[in-house]
Amino acid sequence: MLRLLAVLVLLSASVHANDFVDNGWLAPENLPDYLNQFQKQQQQARLELDGQRYPLGFLDMDLEEQRAYLSFDQGVIVAELGDESDGERELVILLGNPDDLDAMMEAPDKVLIDEQAQLTTEGDNSVFRSLLEDEQSGARQQALLVFNDSVFEAGSSSLNVVGHQAILKGDLGTNAYLQLRTLIRTHPEVTELVFQDVPGSLFDGINLHSGRLVRQAGLTTVMPSDGEAYSGGVDLFLAGAKRIYQPGGKLGVHSWCCKEDKGADELPKSHPAHHAQLTFVREMLGPELGPEFYFYTLEVAPFDGIHLMSHDEIRHYLKPQPF
Numbered sequence: 541m542l543r544l545l546a547v548l549v550l551l552s553a554s555v556h557a558n559d560f561v562d563n564g565w566l567a568p569e570n571l572p573d574y575l576n577q578f579q580k581q582q583q584q585a586r587l588e589l590d591g592q593r594y595p596l597g598f599l600d601m602d603l604e605e606q607r608a609y610l611s612f613d614q615g616v617i618v619a620e621l622g623d624e625s626d627g628e629r630e631l632v633i634l635l636g637n638p639d640d641l642d643a644m645m646e647a648p649d650k651v652l653i654d655e656q657a658q659l660t661t662e663g664d665n666s667v668f669r670s671l672l673e674d675e676q677s678g679a680r681q682q683a684l685l686v687f688n689d690s691v692f693e694a695g696s697s698s699l700n701v702v703g704h705q706a707i708l709k710g711d712l713g714t715n716a717y718l719q720l721r722t723l724i725r726t727h728p729e730v731t732e733l734v735f736q737d738v739p740g741s742l743f744d745g746i747n748l749h750s751g752r753l754v755r756q757a758g759l760t761t762v763m764p765s766d767g768e769a770y771s772g773g774v775d776l777f778l779a780g781a782k783r784i785y786q787p788g789g790k791l792g793v794h795s796w797c798c799k800e801d802k803g804a805d806e807l808p809k810s811h812p813a814h815h816a817q818l819t820f821v822r823e824m825l826g827p828e829l830g831p832e833f834y835f836y837t838l839e840v841a842p843f844d845g846i847h848l849m850s851h852d853e854i855r856h857y858l859k860p861q862p863f
Contacts, residue, residue: 565816566745574746578714581664581690587612588684589633589672596691598711598742599641610691613638616645617685619668621659631657631670631685651675652683664688690714693743699723705732705762712741712772717750724757733780734762735789741772744796748820751779755824763789763860770846778824778833778858785860790848793836797843805838825857833857 566574587594587610594612601608610617618632633652636644657670668685695713699706699720706723708716723730733754741747754761754776761780763769765788769777774791777783785791795805799813807813814834821830836857841847855863 566749568749571749575714575718578690578693581688582694584665585687585691586684587617587633587686589614590681596687597696598692598694601692608687610687611638611641615648616641619685619687621666625659625661625666627659628656629659629668630655631668631672631683633672633683652681654683693746695742697738701727701730704729705734706730707734707736708738709736711739712747712750712776713743714746716776717746717753720750720753724753724759730759732760732762732784734764735767735769735773735777736764737767738769738773738776740770741775744772744775745816747772747775748816751776751820751824754779755781760784762786763791765789768792774837774849775820778821783858783860785854785858785863787851791854791858792846792848794841794846795838795843803838803843805842809835829857 585596587596594614596617597611599609599611599616606621606623608617608619608621610619615633615635615638618630618634620630622629631654634645634648635650635652636648638644652672652674654670654672657668660667660669665686665688668683670683670685671680672683673680693713694715695711697708697710697712697716697719699708701707701723706727710716758781760782761777762784763777763786765786767786768790770790770792771794774793777791795803797803799807799811804813817834818831821834824830825833836853837847849857851863854860
């Protein structure tokens with residue numbers, strides 16, 4: 541359960557936390573307004589470089605170094621955030637083949653850098669204005685980077701329809717909710733949601749609503765023998781009206797962080813911070829097994845670790861059919 545709140549704590553000086561999210565959870569009555577704001581923000585977020593406009597994706601956040609790693613279809617952006625909202629920050633753009641990020645990060649085709657890029661807060665947006673210098677040629681070019689909550693909430697998910705199945709991969713977020721909603725509306729032939737590679741959720745608040753879409757549509761969730769789902773991906777898997785598990789598939793769970801500077805496993809079971817997740821798992825697994833499963837996930841691994849569920853644990857908690 542990757543927690544967007546950890547990101548928003550770091551960005552609070554430069555990015556306005558979403559008005560519709562309370563303690564990381566999104567109330568059903570706030571969902572329509574939230575989606576409307578998300579889509580408006582997503583249209584604003586962009587990189588402008590060499591006269592071209594590129595949409596942004598979220599890659600990672602280094603909380604210790606206070607740097608955001610963003611993707612676009614020509615490479616990777618590394619933006620220094622810092623503790624203050626406005627001022628000079630380092631901005632680096634690595635150009636290369638984004639299909640192999642590790643190799644590109646290690647040996648980019650070009651490195652563009654500005655150690656004094658101007659960061660300002662403009663409404664919901666954090667805006668970098670920069671004159672980047674090519675490390676090799678010394679050539680300079682102007683860049684504009686605009687990002688906001690939507691970049692960190694969107695995720696990287698994709699859905700590919702093959703017959704009666706929809707193949708899901710990537711980090712879950714608000715895009716996954718929108719993709720599932722469209723899938724259900726436009727592909728009535730799809731009865732199974734197959735988990736290929738789902739590392740987790742960037743925004744658990746919307747992920748719970750994605751799970752409710754899956755359950756309401758009566759979709760079967762399938763973990764194939766070569767598939768894997770972790771954290772919020774497991775939350776979405778358990779939302780299936782029926783669950784199919786093939787031995788070899790990986791399901792990983794852990795605790796979450798943080799509330800009152802404590803991990804969820806350190807909070808009393810009666811703490812209100814558990815309420816949203818407990819409500820969800822009760823809906824999906826029942827009034828007894830749901831809470832049992834939720835507190836089990838908090839106990840078996842810390843928020844920065846992972847526990848791969850054993851076959852016995854999968855059989856007990858998730859009750860796949862057949863097993």
